[in-house]
Amino acid sequence: MTAAEVIATVHGSPLTDLPENLYIPPEALRVILEETFEGPMDLLLYLIRRRNLDIMAVSIAQVTEQYLDYISLMEGMKIELAAEYLLMAALLAEIKSRLLLPRPASCEAEEEDPRAELVRRLKEYEKMKRAASALDGLPRMGRDSFPACPDLDLPPRPKVLPQITVEELAAAFRKALTRAERIKSHPVAREALSVRERMSRILDRLGEGDVVAFENLFELREGRAGVVVTFLALLELCKEGLVEVLQAGPLMPLRIQAR
Amino acid sequence: MTLKQIVEALLLASPEPLELRQLVSLLEEEGPSREELETILQELASDYRGRVLELIRVAGGWRFQLRREMAPWVGRLFPEKVGRYSRALLETLAIIAYRQPVTRGDIEAIRGVAVSSHIMRTLQDREWVKIVGHKEVPGRPALYATTENFLNDFNLQSLSQLPPVSVEEDEKTEEQRETEAVRATA
Amino acid sequence: MTLKQIVEALLLASPEPLELRQLVSLLEEEGPSREELETILQELASDYRGRVLELIRVAGGWRFQLRREMAPWVGRLFPEKVGRYSRALLETLAIIAYRQPVTRGDIEAIRGVAVSSHIMRTLQDREWVKIVGHKEVPGRPALYATTENFLNDFNLQSLSQLPPVSVEEDEKTEEQRETEAVRATA
Numbered sequence: 001m002t003a004a005e006v007i008a009t010v011h012g013s014p015l016t017d018l019p020e021n022l023y024i025p026p027e028a029l030r031v032i033l034e035e036t037f038e039g040p041m042d043l044l045l046y047l048i049r050r051r052n053l054d055i056m057a058v059s060i061a062q063v064t065e066q067y068l069d070y071i072s073l074m075e076g077m078k079i080e081l082a083a084e085y086l087l088m089a090a091l092l093a094e095i096k097s098r099l100l101l102p103r104p105a106s107c108e109a110e111e112e113d114p115r116a117e118l119v120r121r122l123k124e125y126e127k128m129k130r131a132a133s134a135l136d137g138l139p140r141m142g143r144d145s146f147p148a149c150p151d152l153d154l155p156p157r158p159k160v161l162p163q164i165t166v167e168e169l170a171a172a173f174r175k176a177l178t179r180a181e182r183i184k185s186h187p188v189a190r191e192a193l194s195v196r197e198r199m200s201r202i203l204d205r206l207g208e209g210d211v212v213a214f215e216n217l218f219e220l221r222e223g224r225a226g227v228v229v230t231f232l233a234l235l236e237l238c239k240e241g242l243v244e245v246l247q248a249g250p251l252m253p254l255r256i257q258a259r
Numbered sequence: 260m261t262l263k264q265i266v267e268a269l270l271l272a273s274p275e276p277l278e279l280r281q282l283v284s285l286l287e288e289e290g291p292s293r294e295e296l297e298t299i300l301q302e303l304a305s306d307y308r309g310r311v312l313e314l315i316r317v318a319g320g321w322r323f324q325l326r327r328e329m330a331p332w333v334g335r336l337f338p339e340k341v342g343r344y345s346r347a348l349l350e351t352l353a354i355i356a357y358r359q360p361v362t363r364g365d366i367e368a369i370r371g372v373a374v375s376s377h378i379m380r381t382l383q384d385r386e387w388v389k390i391v392g393h394k395e396v397p398g399r400p401a402l403y404a405t406t407e408n409f410l411n412d413f414n415l416q417s418l419s420q421l422p423p424v425s426v427e428e429d430e431k432t433e434e435q436r437e438t439e440a441v442r443a444t445a
Numbered sequence: 446m447t448l449k450q451i452v453e454a455l456l457l458a459s460p461e462p463l464e465l466r467q468l469v470s471l472l473e474e475e476g477p478s479r480e481e482l483e484t485i486l487q488e489l490a491s492d493y494r495g496r497v498l499e500l501i502r503v504a505g506g507w508r509f510q511l512r513r514e515m516a517p518w519v520g521r522l523f524p525e526k527v528g529r530y531s532r533a534l535l536e537t538l539a540i541i542a543y544r545q546p547v548t549r550g551d552i553e554a555i556r557g558v559a560v561s562s563h564i565m566r567t568l569q570d571r572e573w574v575k576i577v578g579h580k581e582v583p584g585r586p587a588l589y590a591t592t593e594n595f596l597n598d599f600n601l602q603s604l605s606q607l608p609p610v611s612v613e614e615d616e617k618t619e620e621q622r623e624t625e626a627v628r629a630t631a
Contacts, residue, residue: 039558173353
């Protein structure tokens, strides 16, 4: 903006400079940019259409000038612009510089007009902008038409409960057990019960020539596994001829003694 | 648009019954009197009498309703969705079936997580599970078991018909290890 | 009940448009032919013409809806719903509708700005847009397209009914030039 430009007329006299105390907060300008334009394509299109120019006929140089002016105005006011606006500014500046550069005649045929890509994009964007407003113009459910919503008056029906098969039940149980094994913590190692060790212990007890009642050799606190180990140990001892099993008669208590 | 058409449209589109005073406030701009609206509602109700849709007066106001006679066909639009039971429920039931009688604590010990009261209630509502006694330990927790209804629903004559669930791998291994140990010493 | 009354009731009760084949399967017991149903639908549509409710055909099938002219009043029932959508959302929807299937990158290339995730989510929540696949390029970006619900909500029977976006003069010329070239070589 040049200083000579008349901004407004105040009490009949022209005003050429912004008064020092008239301050437009940069935020307000940023809002205009963000609320009015959907992005750099939209702003560019606005700059072209403002003059009723055809995209094809437009002078890129002229629009570029205006766009860059706009951006530098924003920057001058320390407005943080969305990166997309700056990207477009860079693209425009590049196109402008390429147009200014003299090109050797031989290259001219191959090199595409740098404006072509931009023009194509602008046209596509404008088409989609028009498509958007055409879509918005279609009668829309919930805005222009509404569904009928009568009460259906259906009688209540008995609830259908899910069914399970026996196989699903068995599978669930197997899964629960498998998982239980995995998640069970094993801080207590099961007492090691070896048959040989038990054989020695039994012989030790029988060592003084005592006769011990069969059932007294078992310790209930050891559980099933203990009983099994003790029994196996006794069988081993019999087999090796180290102990004798005595029974006074059928169904009488068994007694064990060392040989 | 006539006022009658507008009232008709409002009643057709409203998902809830509309009371006279709601119609008055929706049509504030048009400003009909209560009497006018009352007449219109009576007229509409008689216009629709005997048709597929009927205008009826319910507790909440006026409402268009599909005639009850249409229910057998309309019901077909909303086939019933049969839900599925959660894995948690299935496992809880399985543990009760295979290990009964069990306390909630027993079930939790196997599953490793707390048993939700919701699941226990569902199982009891379904009459698959019932409380058969209390364990004689502190707190006297309830002991759960399956019911006769459970057997009927699962086509079982007795619990012994439950499919056998194989002993776990590692338990087997342990037994085998013991047997092998005995053999080795022999 | 006549078959026509049953069809009328089904259409009035259904929350979604009903296609002819859906009606055939709902009325399997009654066993009307497709032709019979087609005739009934045409009759119903003409019976209702000019009334507050109308029977129309959209992509998903046949649907009763309140006439568009009633919107100013009916809209008062749903003050929160009669929302306006932002230009950004409409442009995004337009690009997906007219250029589908497209990636977010495609949309961004046309609009020149990043596509907000909020807009994409809104479009998907509204069931106007869905992911139909992935483009076989690095990163395999999602490809978006419009749904049947989009067509239903915009009163369209197919995408070909989307309002045409006028082709610019010079593009036409280019096409014509091509056509002419083809003719010339033929």
